[in-house]
Amino acid sequence: xxxxxxxxxxxxxxxxxxxxxxxxxxxxxxxxxxxxxxxxxxxxxxxxxxxxxxxxxxxxxxxxxxxxxxxxxxxxxxxxxxxxxxxxxxxxxxxxxxxxxxxxxxxxxxxxxxxxxxxxxxxxxxxxxxxxxxxxxxxxxxxxxxxxxxxxxxxxxxxxxxxxxxxxxxxxxxxxxxxxxxxxxxxxxxxxxxxxxxxxxxxxxxxxxxxxxxxxxxxxxxxxxxxxxxxxxxxxxxxxxxxxxxxxxxxxxxxxxxxxxxxxxxxxxxxxxxxxxxxxxxxxxxxxxxxxxxxxxxxxxxxxxxxxxxxxxxxxxxxxxxxxxxxxxxxxxxxxxxxxxxxxxxxxxxxxxxxxxxxxxxxxxxxxxxxxxxxxxxxxxxxxxxxxxxxxxxxxxxxxxxxxxxxxxxxxxxxxxxxxxxxxxxxxxxxxxxxxxxxxxxxxxxx
Numbered sequence: 131x132x133x134x135x136x137x138x139x140x141x142x143x144x145x146x147x148x149x150x151x152x153x154x155x156x157x158x159x160x161x162x163x164x165x166x167x168x169x170x171x172x173x174x175x176x177x178x179x180x181x182x183x184x185x186x187x188x189x190x191x192x193x194x195x196x197x198x199x200x201x202x203x204x205x206x207x208x209x210x211x212x213x214x215x216x217x218x219x220x221x222x223x224x225x226x227x228x229x230x231x232x233x234x235x236x237x238x239x240x241x242x243x244x245x246x247x248x249x250x251x252x253x254x255x256x257x258x259x260x261x262x263x264x265x266x267x268x269x270x271x272x273x274x275x276x277x278x279x280x281x282x283x284x285x286x287x288x289x290x291x292x293x294x295x296x297x298x299x300x301x302x303x304x305x306x307x308x309x310x311x312x313x314x315x316x317x318x319x320x321x322x323x324x325x326x327x328x329x330x331x332x333x334x335x336x337x338x339x340x341x342x343x344x345x346x347x348x349x350x351x352x353x354x355x356x357x358x359x360x361x362x363x364x365x366x367x368x369x370x371x372x373x374x375x376x377x378x379x380x381x382x383x384x385x386x387x388x389x390x391x392x393x394x395x396x397x398x399x400x401x402x403x404x405x406x407x408x409x410x411x412x413x414x415x416x417x418x419x420x421x422x423x424x425x426x427x428x429x430x431x432x433x434x435x436x437x438x439x440x441x442x443x444x445x446x447x448x449x450x451x452x453x454x455x456x457x458x459x460x461x462x463x464x465x466x467x468x469x470x471x472x473x474x475x476x477x478x479x480x481x482x483x484x485x486x487x488x489x490x491x492x493x494x495x496x497x498x499x500x501x502x503x504x505x506x507x508x509x510x511x512x513x514x515x516x517x518x519x520x521x522x523x524x525x526x527x528x529x530x531x532x533x534x535x536x537x538x539x540x541x542x543x544x545x546x547x548x549x550x551x552x553x554x555x556x557x558x559x560x561x562x563x564x565x566x567x568x569x570x571x572x573x574x575x576x577x
Contacts, residue, residue: 131550131551131552131554131555131574131575131576132547132548132549132550132551132574132575132576133536133547133548133551133554133572133573133574133575134545134546134547134571134572134573134575135536135539135540135545135546135547135548135570135571135572136544136545136570136571137385137539137540137541137542137543137544137571138540138569138570138571139385139386139388139569140381140382140385140386140388140389140540140568140569140570141386141388141389141568141569142388142389142390142567142568142569143389143390143391143392143433143568144378144389144390144391144392144564144567144568145392145393145564146370146371146374146375146378146391146392146393146395147171147173147174147199147370147371147374147558147559147560148170148171148172148173148199148367148368148369148370148371149173149327149328149331149368149369149370149371149372149373150173150175150177150178150371150373150556150557151301151326151328151371151373152327152328152331152332152368152369153169153172153173153178153368154177154178154181154227154230155227155230155302155305155308155309155328155329155331155332156169156331156332156335156366156368157169157172157178157181157182157185157201157203158181158227158230158231158233158234158305158309159230159234159308159309159312159332159335159336159339160203160205160234160335161185161190161205161208161231161234161235161237161238162234162237162309162312162313162339163203163205163339163364164205164206164208165204165205165206165363165364166202166203166204166206166363166364167202167203167204167205167363167364167365167366168200168201168202168203168363168364168365168366169200169201169202169203169366169367169368170199170200170201170365170366170367170368171199171367171368171369171370171394172194172199172200172201172368173199173371173558173559174194174196174199174559174560175555175556175557175558175559176221176555176556177225177227177556180221180222180225181231182194182201184216184222184231185203188208188214189207189208189209190203190204190205190207190208191203191204191205191206191207196559199559208238210238210239211238211239211240212239212240212241213239213240213241213242213243214235214239214241214242214243215243215245216242216243216244216245217245218245219244219245219246219248222248223246223247223248224248225248226248226302227302228244228248229248229258229261229302229306230302230305230306230309232244232279232281233265233305233306233309233310234309235281236265236270236281236283236310236313237309237310237312237313239283240282240283241280241281241282241283242280242281243278243279243280243281244278244279244280245277245278246277246278247276247279248279258274258303259297260296260297260298260300260303261300261302261303261306262274263297264294264296264303264306264307264310264320265281265306265307265310267292267294267307268292268294268307268310268311268314268318269283269284269314270282270283270284270310271283271284289316290316290317291316291317291318291319292311292316292317292318292319293318293319293321294307294318294319294320294321295321295322296320296321296322296323297322298322299322299323299324299325299349299455299456300324301324301326301328301329303324304320304323304324304329304351305324305329305332307320307323308320308329308332308333308336308343308351308353309332309336311353312336312339312341312353312355314355315355316355317352317353317354317355318352318353319350319351319352320350320351320352320353321349321350322349323345323348323349323350323351324349324455324456325346325347325348325349325351325455325456325457326456326460327369327372327395327399327456328368328369329346329456330346330347331368331369333346333351334346334366335366336353338364338365338366339364341353341354341355342354349455369394369395369396369399370393370394370395371393371558372395372399372400372403372463373462373463373466373530373557373558374393374557374558375391375393375395375400375403375434376403376463376466377466377533377537377558378391378564378568379391379403379407379414379434379436380466380467380469380470380537381537381540381568382435382436383407383410383412383436383470384469384470384473384537384538384540384541385540385541387412387435387436387437387438389435389436389568390433390434390435391433391434391435392419392431392432392433393431393432393434394430394431394432395432397416397432400414400434401457402456402457402458402459403459403463406451406459406467407436407439408439409449409451409478410467410470410471410474411438411439412436412437412438412439413436413437413438413439414434414435414436414437415434415435415436415437416432416433416434417432417433417434417435418430418431418432418433419431419432419433447476448476448477448478448479448511449474449476449478449479450478450479450480450481451464451467451478451479451480451481452464452480452481452482452483453482453483453484461482461484461485461488462529462530463530464480464482464489464530465489465491465492465528465530465531465533465534466530466533466534466537467480468480468492468495468510468512468534468538469534469537469538469541471512471513472495472500472512472514472515472518472538472541473514473541474513474514475514476513477501477511477512477513477514478511478512478513479505479509479510479511480492480509480510480511480512481508481509482508482509483508486507486508487507488528489504489508489509489510490504490507490526491525491526491528491531491535492504492510492512492531494521494523494524494525494535495512495523495535495538497521497522497523498515498518498519498520498521498523498538498542498546499515499516499517499518499519500512500513500514500515500518500538501513501514501515518541518542518543519542519543519544520539520542520543520544520545520546521542521546521547522546522547522548522549523535523539523546523547523548523549524549524550525548525549525550525551525553526550526553527550527552527553528553529553529554529556529557530557532548532551532553532554532557533554533557535548536548536551536554540570547575562574
C-alpha cells in the first residue's frame with residue numbers, strides 16, 4: 131500500500147485509542163481465565179484482529195465492537211487439550227507479540243507448536259533468547275528450530291519460590307514471565323523487569339484475575355498464585371496509547387500547535403515525552419476534563435496541547451535524544467521526534483543504541499532536502515536543510531518510522547508519496563479518519 135499526502139492547515143481535537151502494547155498482552159493473559167471478560171479501550175488494528183481471529187479458531191467466543199473499543203471474551207467452551215498445533219499461522223508470523231499468545235496457551239495445553247517463525251518490525255536483530263530463558267526457568271521446555279517453535283509444559287522444580295533475573299529489561303520477555311508465572315502455584319519474582327505503562331496494565335489485569343501482583347512500576351515484580359477468589363466476570367480497561375499522543379503532538383508542533391489530544395493517560399506517565407518536547411522549545415499544557423472516555427474506569431480524561439516554551443537549548447551543543455528503559459523515552463517513539471529536528475535551530479543527534487541500523491530509514495528525508503548524516507549504525511545527526519520539496523519516500527517495515535515520514539510529509543508544500551506504508555495498519559485505529567478530521571489530505575494508492 132502506498133499513500134499520498136498533501137499539506138494543509140491542521141487544527142482540531144483527536145481522541146486517542148488504547149495502547150496496542152497493552153491490548154496484546156492483556157488479550158493473551160485472558161486465556162488464563164475460564165469466565166467472561168470485558169475489555170475496554172481495545173484498539174481496532176491488524177495485530178488485535180489477528181489475535182482475535184486465532185482465539186475464535188480454537189474455540190473462544192469473541193465479540194468485538196471496534197467503534198466503542200469494547201471486547202468481550204468467553205473461554206468457558208475452550209477445552210484444554212494435550213497438544214495445540216498452529217499449522218498455518220499466516221499473518222500471525224508477522225507479529226513478534228505472538229510469543230505472548232504462546233505464553234497464555236501453554237497454561238491450558240501441555241504442548242503448543244507454532245509452525246515456522248515470527249518476526250515484527252524490521253528493527254534489526256531481535257532475538258527471543260531472554261523470553262525463552264524465562265519460560266525455561268518457569269518449567270516450560272522450549273524447542274526452537276527454523277521449522278517450528280515448540281513449548282512443552284513441564285513440572286516445576288520443587289521450590290517455594292522462583293527467581294528470574296533477566297539479562298535485559300525486555301518488555302515482552304517480562305510480560306511472558308508474568309503470564310506464565312500467573313498460571314502456576316509458585317510465587318515468582320522477576321528482577322530487572324520492564325516497568326512501562328503497558329506492563330503495568332498487564333499486572334493490573336492479572337490482579338483482576340485474582341493474582342497478587344506487587345512491584346508494578348518498578349524493576350522488580352512479584353506474582354503470587356491465585357488465592358481462589360477469581361471472579362466469574364471481569365471488566366478491565368487499558369490506558370490510552372502514549373505513542374499516538376506523541377504522534378499528534380509532534381504533528382501539532384510541525385504545523386502550528388492547533389491540535390488538541392484527548393486521552394486517559396496519567397500526566398506523570400507522559401513526563402519523559404514532555405522532556406523530549408522541551409528540547410525543541412515546546413511545553414505540554416494539560417487540561418483535565420470531567421467526562422469519561424471509552425469507559426475507562428478510575429482514570430480521568432485529559433486534554434494535551436503544545437505551546438511554545440521559554441526554555442531553550444544552547445546552540446553550541448548538539449541536543450541528543452536516545453532511548454532508555456522506562457521511565458526513559460521508549461525506543462519505538464524515537465522516530466517521531468526526527469521530523470521536529472528537520473526544523474530545529476540546531477542539529478539534533480539521535481542515538482538508537484538498542485538496534486543496529488534501525489535509523490537508516492531517516493536517510494529518506496534527504497530526498498526532501500533535510501541534512502541527514504549517518505554517523506554509524508546507531509547514530510544519526512539531523513539538521514535543517516536550505517529548502518524542502520515534496521518527495522516520494524520508501525517506508526521501512528517499522529511502524530513509527532512510517533508514521534514519522536507521514537508527519538514530515540504534511541509540512542511540505544506539495545504532494546508527497548510514501549511507498550510500502552502497510553505498517554500503518556498495525557499502528558492506530560481509524561488513523562486515516564483521525565488525520566482527515568484535523569485537515570490532512572490522505573489518500574491510499576493500491577498497486
